Amino acid sequence: MVKEIERAGIPVVHMCTVTPISMTVGANRIVPTIAIPHPLGNPALAHEEEYALRKKLVARALEALTTEVEDQTIFEV
Amino acid sequence: MKLELGFIQIQDIQFSKECKVENGTLFVNADEVMDFIFKDDDAKACIKSASFDIARPGESVRITPVKDVIEPRVKVDGPGGEFPGVIAKVDTVGSGKTHVLRGMAIVTAGKIVGFQEGIIDMTGPGADYTPFSKLLNLVLLCEPMEGVHQHEYEHAVRMAGLRAATFVGELGRDVTPDETREFETYGVKEGMEKLPDLPRVGYVHMLQSQGLLHDTYVYGVDAKKIISTLLNPTETMDGAIISGNCVSACDKNTTYHHQNNPVVADLFEQHGKTINYVCNIITNENVYLADKQRSSDWASKLARLLDLDGVVVSEEGFGNPDTDLIMNCKKTEQKGIRTVLITDEYAGQDGKSQSLADADALADAVVTGGNANQVVILPKLDKVIGMLDYVDKIAGGHAGSLRPDGSIEAELQVITGATNEMGFNRLSAR
C-alpha cells in the first residue's frame, strides 16, 4: 500500500512495528512504532505520557517526510 | 524420556445416567460433567449457562462458533497429570503412561469474540477440510454472563473445556487400551552414542502469543512471557501446551493439535531410522519487534548449542508471525542448520497475491497448508450446535456470507483447522 502511494508521486512514511516486513515489501521511509495492537500508544503509561510518546513518534514521521532518502531508511526514534 | 500412550478407541458417545467407557462406547451423564465444570469459581462467575451435545461423523450437523478442541486423556502412571500447571499441579509430564480416548474430542463452542471462532461441519464439503469432522465430538456450548469481560470469559470457557476433557479422560483410567505405543528421545550425549551416524534434528515450534485472546500456555505459563526454550517431544504429547487463542480458525492450533502434534509424530516416525530426533524448541510470536528479535535469536542459538543439523519450523497464524517465521529460518540457516518451514497462504481469493507478509531467499524449503482465502460454499445443514449469528463477521466471512437459503459462502479461514501449519492435513497449494 505504501508503495502504491509512493508510486503515485506522494512521499509517504510508514509507521509500523514490524519493520522487517516494511523493508521486505519496499517502504522507503520507515518509523518503528511501539507494538502491533497499539503502534502509536502504550496503555501502560499515564494518559499524558502516552500522548507525549505519540507526539514524539509522529514528529519523527514528519522529520522523515522532510528528509531526502536514496534508499530504504529506518528512522529510529 | 520415555512416554507410553495407550489408545482406547471410542466408537460412540451416548448420554446416560452413569459415566463410563465400555466396549468402545463413552457413556456420559451430562449433569455430572457439568457439576465438575462449575466447581471452578471462574466458570460460576462468567458462564451463564452451558449444555452438552453430541456430533458424530457424517451427521448433518454444523458446530459454530468453535473455540477449542481437546482430546480427553488420563495419566495412569508416572509424574504429573493432565494439563500440568493449568488443571493438574505443575510437574514435568512426558514420561510414564497416559491413556488416550482416541477418535473423540471435547469441542467448546459459543460466542466469545464473535469473529475469531470457527466452523466444524460433520458432513459435506466443509467436512473435507477439518480433521474434526472425523471425530465423535462431545460439544460443550457455553453462554456468557452479562457484563463479563471477553478475556475473563475466554479464560472461563478455556478452563471449562479442559475440565470437561479431564473428567471424561478419567473414565479411561481402568480401561485396557486397544493399542499401546512408546515414544522416547535421548539426552544429548546418550543420543550421539546411540545414533552416531544420523543427522540431529529438532523441531522449532512457534506458539501464537499475540496478546489477550491470542495466547498459548506452556505448563500454565503464558507463552508471550517465555524466552525460547527446550521441551522434550513427549511433554508436548502429554498435555504441556494448551491453546488459549481466538484467531482465524483455519490456522490456529487447538489443544488437540498440540496433543497430537503431527510434526512430533512424523519426526518420531523417522527417529532412529533417518534422523536422531533430539528435542523441541518452543518459541513465541510476540507483538514487539524486540521480542521477535530476541525469541528468534534464542531459538537459533539453542539449535546451534544442541549441534542440530536440521530443523522443521511450524508457524501459527499469519501476518506479522510470518516475520517470526522468516527470522527463525534466516538465523538457523545462517548457522548452517538446514531448515524446512511449514506455513499456510493468504494469496487472495483468486490466488494471485503474494502468500506471506515476509520473504527471504534462505527460505528455500517450504511446505504449505493451502491458501486460506480460497472460497468455499458450505450447504445448509439440518442442525446447528451453537449459532449462525457470527458467520458474517467471522474472519474469512463477509457481509452476506450467510445466504438466505442457509448456506454459507466464505473463505477457508472460517473452518477450524483447515490450513493448519503443523501440517495436520493433506491440503496444500501450488
Added chain:
Amino acid sequence: MSYRVVHYINQFFANIGGEEMAHVPPELREGHVGPGLAFNQAWKGEAEVVQTIVCGDSYFAEHEKDAKAQVLEWVKAAKPDLFIAGPAFNAGRYGYACSNICQAVQDELGIPVLTGMYEENPGADLRTKVLIIATTNSAAGMRKAAPAMAKLAMKLMRGEEIGASCEDGYLPNGIRRNFFDKERGSKRAVDMLVAKLSGKPFTTEYPMPSFDRVAPNKAVKDLSKAIVALCTSGGIVPKGNPDHIESSNASHYGEYNIQGVERLTEETYETAHGGYDPVYANQDPNRVLPVDVLREFEREGKIGKLHDFFYTTVGNGTAVASSKKFAAEYAQKLLQANVSAVIMTST
C-alpha cells in the same frame, strides 16, 4: 459432436525439414499433422484436430507481426473450441512462437489455448499469461507430453476447473490453487528435511516471491504549507463499521471525513481488524490513527493542514493485490486533493 481443435506446429514436426527449412511461412493444412495424431488418440473422439497450422521457426521470429496476423485470421475462421501449440520441448524459437501465438489467440479471439515446453525454454517466460504444460527438454519426452497436454486440453474444452500446477502438469503460473496432497503436511516437511540434509533434490511448495521496489519521492520542502493525510491498515472505522469492512481479507477500503474531529474517541471510532487484540485500539483509536497529535501540529502550524479524509483498510489476511488496488485508487484521490505527504500506520 466432438470439440474442434486447431494445432500449431513448426516445420520440423511437420516433417518439412530442420533448420534449413525454418524460413517457411505459415501454411494451413486440414486434419492432424505430426503430434496431432497423439492428441486425437488421447481424446478418443471427444475432440479432434481439425486443422494444423505449420510455420517455420525463423519465419515466425523474423516476421512475427505477419505470422501472427495470418494465424489469427485462420483461427478466427475455424472457430475452434481450443487452440493448442507444440509441444516445443527445449527448442527456443519454437517455444517462443508457441507461447506468443497462444497469447495472441487467447487475448484477441478469446479462445482457450494450451502449449507445452521445457521450463527453461525462453517461451516459458509467458507462463503467467498462457497455460504451458511442463515437458522434458527433448522430443523423446513426447510420449509423456502429449497425453498430459491432451488431458488438460480436455478440461479446458469442457470448461472444467483446472487443478493445481502439480496435479495438471503445467508450469506454475502465479495462481495459487489448493489441492489435497497424498501425504499430510508434517510428513512432507520431514521428508523434505531428510532430503535437504542428505543433499538430495527437493522442491519447495512455495517459492519465495521477489518484491518490486519504487524509488523514494523527494522530501517535502515546507510542511507548514503541506496537506498531510492519514492512512492506515489497522482497520480504524467509525463506530459500528458502517461500510462492513471485513475483519480479514477485506474486499474494500473506507474513506471517512474527519473534518472538525479533534481526536478519535472510544464512543465514535473502533477497529474492524481481526488479527490483533482490539482492546487497545478500541479504547483509544488515536493509538492507531494519531488524529489528536496531528490536530495539535496543525494548530501549531507545524503542518499546513490535516487532510479532511482518512483512508482505512484491514491489513489482516488481506490479499496483496487488493491492498495494492485500494491504495492505488485512493492515492489518486489524495493527488487530486493536493495532499503532499502521507502518514501510513500499520498494526
